[in-house]
Amino acid sequence: MSTHSSSSEKDRSPGLTAYLGKRILEGGTLEQPVHLAIGMFDGVHVGHQAVIHEAIKASQAQPGSLSGVLTFDPHPSQVLRPDQATALLMPLEQRVERMLEVGIDKVFVFPFTREFAAGEASEFVPTLRSWFPMLKSLYVGENFRFGAMRSGNVDTLTETAGPLDIRVGVLRRKSYQGEPISSSAIRASLAQGEMSAVNSMLGSPYRISGTIIAGKKVGRGLGFPTVNISWNPEALPRLGVYRVEASDMASGDKFCGIANYGLHPTVSEAASPLLEVHFLDGSEFPTTGDKLEVSLLEFIRPEMKFSSMEALQEQIRRDVEAVKAKDADTNPG
Ligand SMILES: Cc1cc2nc3c(=O)[nH]c(=O)nc-3n(C[C@H](O)[C@H](O)[C@H](O)COP(=O)(O)O)c2cc1C
Ligand SMILES: Nc1ncnc2c1ncn2[C@@H]1O[C@H](COP(=O)(O)OP(=O)(O)OP(=O)(O)O)[C@@H](O)[C@H]1O
CATH class of the missing domain: 2.40.30.30 (Riboflavin kinase-like)
Incomplete structure (x- = not known):
């Protein structure tokens, strides 16, 4: 995200916010090669960390590029079914702090709205490209879903990213005791007082x-x-x-x-x-x-x-x- 962004750049990126350390930069597109991990990442658990590390590794292999996380706020459930909103493991600030601790250069937070949720899955990668003109690669877990009615999956992502010369890395799901690690599994273990499971899945x-x-x-x-x-x-x-x-x-x-x-x-x-x-x-x-x-x-x-x-x-x-x-x-x- 350019700190010297012009007003026309600002117009092109409604509300994308980047956190770099404690500094928050508003507006602008990122005029630098970037490797992005994408998702909600509530809890920043071991599976999330694996996805984030892929973006970090990719940027280390390309001097002059950045690693970033693209995440959303509020949580989709708060927008799409507010009467049954997911109770989050951590507020946005703590989530951002954890992702920076894991070693990512920047965290980009996009406001999650009904309008964004209704977007065609095929438009997702082109939209990312408009925010990040030098987007080099994307990293997600194999269960990643996006777009209207969650119709987009990793195949859609790969098919739409290829023509734009954006690489897609898909990670196998990390498991704990034979079960996939997820934010939901951690919430359930936390409610049961199963701290050994919670702390193992969180990785700390x-x-x-x-x-x-x-x-x-x-x-x-x-x-x-x-x-x-x-x-x-x-x-x-x-x-x-x-x-x-x-x-x-x-x-x-x-x-x-x-x-x-x-x-x-x-x-x-x-x-x-x-x-x-x-x-x-x-x-x-x-x-x-x-x-x-x-x-x-x-x-x-x-x-x-x-x-x-x-x-x-x-x-x-x-x-x-x-x-x-x-x-x-x-x-x-
Ligand atoms: C280790 C520990 C265990 C406790 N277990 C209980 C408990 O089982 N039931 C309970 O009613 N209060 C329990 N308490 C809470 C005490 O009642 C509490 O320390 C007291 O209400 C303190 O109030 P204060 O912070 O306003 O001084 C526990 C407190 C501690 C430190
Ligand atoms: N266990 C896992 N191993 C690897 N990648 C994962 C794992 N869980 C999630 N991911 C990936 O990390 C990113 C963020 O995950 P996200 O927060 O959307 O889902 P989640 O952890 O499964 O949470 P929930 O239980 O709320 O669905 C996505 O790209 C997702 O595919």
Whole structure:
């Protein structure tokens, strides 16, 4: 995307937005050879990463070219069936950040509209060419569908790209335990608390980032002080207790911890789930206002309503012992 784009270039690319690092560039076409991975990429899972790596490899083999991801926002389900919209694993900003971490040069976000969805499949590649005049290659998974009624598939893509001298790379679907990895499979495992499956399919621990907000200080009375994280995901993890690793986003300091994601029905039932973390080691803990990243490593048990605060306290004591033992196993010495 040219930073010096003229107004006529802007006219030709309605709303295509490119993210490069933290900088957001609006409008313009990309006047540079580019190799593109295409898709929604919610979660940026291991299968998505394989597709993205193909675009990176292609650009490395062609000096002077860029690797890019072309993705869409909002999610098609929000536009086409808003009453049953897909609950996403991550907001757009986190998705873009993950794709940049994976090593892509730029992320291009195109607004997904009903009009775009109704476009003929045969027009898809020519449209891409109008946004990226020097488009060299495209990478998708074998299940990629596009165009009106999802009528376009990898064959349509190859047939329409060939005459424009654009190479198409199609990747076999990556699997986990014999089943294809997909954003939907990860959402289902997350709802079941199957963190080993979630984290394996994602290729790295499921991460939450949020600011620490003030709590009611009940945890302190229980003997297990917690920090509350402001976080409202679309795809909900199973309510319960987790072994976590927390990282202070300003200092980078890491802390082993135990978290409860739930409604804390024993104390007073909350209207919506809250994530709270009790740190197990260190002394200078992050506090209210700090930004924290929390990785959910393992599901320990479901949240329960206890008959007394003493019973809850006793259970948390056991949870903490269990988590410390697992941490010791994971990081011996
Ligand atoms: C490891 C851990 C496990 C917890 N498990 C439960 C539980 O099973 N049921 C429950 O009602 N509350 C549970 N809680 C939540 C406590 O009730 C919570 O710490 C307290 O409500 C904190 O409120 P505050 O942040 O406003 O001080 C748990 C908290 C922690 C840290
Ligand atoms: N397991 C996989 N292995 C390789 N490529 C994949 C895999 N899953 C998806 N892709 C490809 O990655 C791109 C983005 O995938 P997309 O987000 O559209 O689908 P998905 O992960 O299957 O999600 P959903 O479950 O929501 O359909 C597409 O090109 C798709 O074909």
